[in-house]
Amino acid sequence: MKILTAAQTRQLDQATLREQHLLSPELMERAATAFVKWFSSRFAPAEAGEILLLCGPGNNGGDGLAAARLLQRAGYRLRVALLPTEKQSADWQHNRHMLPNSVPVVEIGPARLPKIDPSQLVIDALFGTGLSRPLAGLAAKVVQHLNQAQARVVAIDLPSGLFADAPQPVDSAVVRAQHTVSFGLPKLAFLLPQNAELVGEWQVMDIGLSANFIAEAVTPWHYTDAATVAGQLPPRPKFSHKGTFGHALLLAGSRGKMGAAVLSAGACLRSGVGLLTAHIPGCGYDIFQISQPEAMCLTDKQADFISELPELKPYQAVAIGPGLGQQPASLAVLRQLLKAAAKPLDKTGQPLPLVIDADALNLLGSHRALLKQLPENTVLTPHPKEFERLTEPARDDYHRLELLRDFATEHRCLVVLKGAYTCLATPTGELHFNSTGNAGMATGGSGDVLTGVLLALRAHAQLPAFEAVRLGVYAHGRAGDLAAALTGMAGLVAGDIVRHLGPALAEV
Ligand SMILES: NC(=O)C1=CN([C@@H]2O[C@H](COP(=O)(O)OP(=O)(O)OC[C@H]3O[C@@H](n4cnc5c(N)ncnc54)[C@H](OP(=O)(O)O)[C@@H]3O)[C@@H](O)[C@H]2O)[C@@H](O)CC1
Numbered sequence: 001m002k003i004l005t006a007a008q009t010r011q012l013d014q015a016t017l018r019e020q021h022l023l024s025p026e027l028m029e030r031a032a033t034a035f036v037k038w039f040s041s042r043f044a045p046a047e048a049g050e051i052l053l054l055c056g057p058g059n060n061g062g063d064g065l066a067a068a069r070l071l072q073r074a075g076y077r078l079r080v081a082l083l084p085t086e087k088q089s090a091d092w093q094h095n096r097h098m099l100p101n102s103v104p105v106v107e108i109g110p111a112r113l114p115k116i117d118p119s120q121l122v123i124d125a126l127f128g129t130g131l132s133r134p135l136a137g138l139a140a141k142v143v144q145h146l147n148q149a150q151a152r153v154v155a156i157d158l159p160s161g162l163f164a165d166a167p168q169p170v171d172s173a174v175v176r177a178q179h180t181v182s183f184g185l186p187k188l189a190f191l192l193p194q195n196a197e198l199v200g201e202w203q204v205m206d207i208g209l210s211a212n213f214i215a216e217a218v219t220p221w222h223y224t225d226a227a228t229v230a231g232q233l234p235p236r237p238k239f240s241h242k243g244t245f246g247h248a249l250l251l252a253g254s255r256g257k258m259g260a261a262v263l264s265a266g267a268c269l270r271s272g273v274g275l276l277t278a279h280i281p282g283c284g285y286d287i288f289q290i291s292q293p294e295a296m297c298l299t300d301k302q303a304d305f306i307s308e309l310p311e312l313k314p315y316q317a318v319a320i321g322p323g324l325g326q327q328p329a330s331l332a333v334l335r336q337l338l339k340a341a342a343k344p345l346d347k348t349g350q351p352l353p354l355v356i357d358a359d360a361l362n363l364l365g366s367h368r369a370l371l372k373q374l375p376e377n378t379v380l381t382p383h384p385k386e387f388e389r390l391t392e393p394a395r396d397d398y399h400r401l402e403l404l405r406d407f408a409t410e411h412r413c414l415v416v417l418k419g420a421y422t423c424l425a426t427p428t429g430e431l432h433f434n435s436t437g438n439a440g441m442a443t444g445g446s447g448d449v450l451t452g453v454l455l456a457l458r459a460h461a462q463l464p465a466f467e468a469v470r471l472g473v474y475a476h477g478r479a480g481d482l483a484a485a486l487t488g489m490a491g492l493v494a495g496d497i498v499r500h501l502g503p504a505l506a507e508v
């Protein structure tokens, strides 16, 4: 699914009107109907009490007025407060005329702010994608008044004052919504941690916008949902054997962190790899062999950390990093690996697929000259702190996306910036946000599991690099969701994600 800018969203509305021979009030009616469908599925009229609808001057306000009419017809009680302006949009005026007189309407003024009860439901239809500058004056005052009231707020399309696709100055007035009900496609703003408390829980409703326009729209931003990855995992042919699905090598673990190696290995095995060999420090031999009997195991001459790189010929992909530690000898192994992987090992002429995680990323961050040696399409899986060590501190989440895009294009690699909407950056500068996963996965070892999943999928001969990583990130989050449905979020541990990888991959 694509994510468009606010400007493209307006063009999309226009393209839809042209293509479907609609009048613009008809499209607004679709939006309002979709909003009311969501609203009535969440709040029964009796539970909603008297709703306050705050209405701005543009089409977002127009959506609000149309929704007010439909809500009243559906048995809800509401009053409307209008933000005064010199001009209102044509569709706003149309819906103002359509609003029955039985809905009380008042005009807001500097000395006439609407009374808002903390227990009240408020619908925010002040501003949407047409916001052209940060809110000031009376509009800002209304938003601050609303936020102070601590009422439950449902925003139409966007919390008012929030830009759909760009940061706003700190301290600017933005509605804090508990729910945001948007139309057509998700907005970039919904996916960034800095906006979480403004957007709340969000939902996108289908209003039949032009599929042709969306297909042709050029955007770096994408959203990976179930439809994106459906059918992407190649089926296992009847006569396949363990050699068909690749032999993966995992370099992981150190004293006290053998669990990372065990979790990664388990995830790799549960993600369909044909064979897995782990190279681990001597101290981990019993731990590893007992907990992962399906994997083969090579032990390092060092007891507590990894200091040797095994012969790479047998392997179709290598992952390094989970629980590795940052010993100089392990850094030397990473150096050798980058050098060896860059030289094509087989007749395809492709470099050996690598997945680099955790301490291997920290080693790259403290020896940045090594970044120049990353083979093309290497997968890096930093969380925001690890990413900062590879680049620089970001001013905000939007700046972090810029740094991410620049990093992936400069080093021609696939960077998985982990988080609530994990963002995969590609060598061509695309950013793919993942839709699956939950806060239960914010627990030690979840990232090690992801490394194992990606290792298995990069070892799969029939999966191109980008598709493998996008699919792996999606399946990892989906496994977390399936696990949390059983354990609850607080009770979820990384091993639960491993146990649900099978069903998650079976779904796609
Ligand atoms: N087109 C369609 O058919 C559909 C559209 N849809 C709906 O339309 C919404 C977009 O509508 P929109 O483009 O009219 O913009 P909207 O967000 O209402 O605000 C624009 C108004 O606010 C003003 N304004 C801006 N910034 C301001 C500020 N800081 N402080 C004060 N004023 C400010 C601006 O004035 P100006 O910038 O010209 O000064 C203008 O008057 C979209 O979010 C969705 O809800 C759906 O119904 C689907 C079908």
Ligand SMILES: Nc1ncnc2c1ncn2[C@@H]1O[C@H](COP(=O)(O)OP(=O)(O)O)[C@@H](O)[C@H]1O
Pocket: 383, 418, 419, 420, 421, 422, 436, 437, 438, 439, 440, 441, 442, 443, 444, 445, 446, 447, 448, 449, 450, 476, 477
């Ligand atoms: N709030 C969240 N919502 C969705 N996924 C999350 C959330 N928090 C963490 N995750 C996922 O869990 C994993 C955590 O990785 P990481 O921070 O490396 O953990 P660890 O180092 O303990 O293994 C990432 O894949 C991340 O996307």
Ligand SMILES: [K+]
Pocket: 060, 124, 125, 126, 127, 128, 155, 156, 157, 158, 159, 160
């Ligand atoms: K709004």
